[in-house]
Amino acid sequence: MEFKRRTLNQLADMVCGNFPAEASFFDYRSSKYLTEFFEDIETDYAHDGSTRQWWVADVLSKILNEPQPAANVPPDTFARVIARLMDQEDARNEDPPRAGALAMLNASLAREGYEAFYGEDKGCYLRHVATKVVAGPGPNPHRPFSPAEQERRDKLVAYLDRASEDELIEEVLLPLFRQLGYARITPAGHKDKALEYGKDIWMYLTLPTLHRLYFGIQVKKDKLDAAGRSKGSNANVAEVHAQLMMMLGHEIFDPEIGKRVLVDHAYIVTGGEITKAARAWLGNAIDASQRRQIIFMDRDDILNLYVVTNLPVPGDAVRALGGAASWPDEPPF
Numbered sequence: 001m002e003f004k005r006r007t008l009n010q011l012a013d014m015v016c017g018n019f020p021a022e023a024s025f026f027d028y029r030s031s032k033y034l035t036e037f038f039e040d041i042e043t044d045y046a047h048d049g050s051t052r053q054w055w056v057a058d059v060l061s062k063i064l065n066e067p068q069p070a071a072n073v074p075p076d077t078f079a080r081v082i083a084r085l086m087d088q089e090d091a092r093n094e095d096p097p098r099a100g101a102l103a104m105l106n107a108s109l110a111r112e113g114y115e116a117f118y119g120e121d122k123g124c125y126l127r128h129v130a131t132k133v134v135a136g137p138g139p140n141p142h143r144p145f146s147p148a149e150q151e152r153r154d155k156l157v158a159y160l161d162r163a164s165e166d167e168l169i170e171e172v173l174l175p176l177f178r179q180l181g182y183a184r185i186t187p188a189g190h191k192d193k194a195l196e197y198g199k200d201i202w203m204y205l206t207l208p209t210l211h212r213l214y215f216g217i218q219v220k221k222d223k224l225d226a227a228g229r230s231k232g233s234n235a236n237v238a239e240v241h242a243q244l245m246m247m248l249g250h251e252i253f254d255p256e257i258g259k260r261v262l263v264d265h266a267y268i269v270t271g272g273e274i275t276k277a278a279r280a281w282l283g284n285a286i287d288a289s290q291r292r293q294i295i296f297m298d299r300d301d302i303l304n305l306y307v308v309t310n311l312p313v314p315g316d317a318v319r320a321l322g323g324a325a326s327w328p329d330e331p332p333f
Helices: 005-016 031-040 052-064 076-085 099-112 147-162 165-179 237-249 276-285 299-308 315-320
Strands: 114-118 124-128 183-187 201-206 212-220 252-254 259-261 265-270 294-297
Touching: 005 031, 005 052, 005 076, 005 099, 031 052, 052 076, 076 124, 099 114, 147 165, 147 299, 165 183, 165 201, 165 212, 165 299, 212 237, 212 252, 237 265, 237 276, 294 299
Parallel strands: 212 265, 265 294
Antiparallel strands: 114 124, 183 201, 201 212, 252 259
């Protein structure tokens, strides 16, 4: 990835703090503190005594040439540079904190098609303007939740308790996978069962090499168990097995490349629980090569990922609880 030299020089000025002290939004960093800055983001760059702006611009250029985690996503190291540069504890001459710094930073990043924003955790993140893909460390669904995040999780639980299978797909899963960086997310005719062939959704993920991995998703609303037959709204894993074989064996047509392709991996997603017995039965029913293609995702996975990606709760969940919508301004991931 390459940024224009003008952009690199402007970013370098911000890192160095090359502005009059009475009007600067950034800390002035001498040689020693530039080295500490790059140590803070877990790199080995040490200032060599050359002109600070030129040295920092060259370092940023090297960082941008590191491997990208995905298309339109800068390297993780560059995302850490932005996060460290925009640490709210370093606010100077600003009210609210970092408003002036953020405006200056975005004026430079806009030239490259990116923008910076603060998440609910007060960390600064990068987003590609055209695709809305967010750079930086991936969301950690296993971390402790703040009270506000727990409240949003509870609202989503209420929504899932009353949502239909189609609502689960359209209002929850499609926005979630889109936020996680998947592309061409296409519902496969679930409402009328036309051309479904065992999958409710197909999509692809672009690797840093620009190759594509294709995913199919089989969605169930409620609990997935290993009972002898389906009970009530619960789904039987044998039914899922049959649909899974159809999904893995049937080609999909990708109009972007004009080819028919097979699904590389299959998600089994349920708005309820996937029991251990169901996982074990399915693991025994398919061979080892197919087993590596299967990814399970149950209600807890959906809830935790939805919260850490900071997506807005579908409005019906909020109305069901009699509350007002609590829409986050920006997602942190």
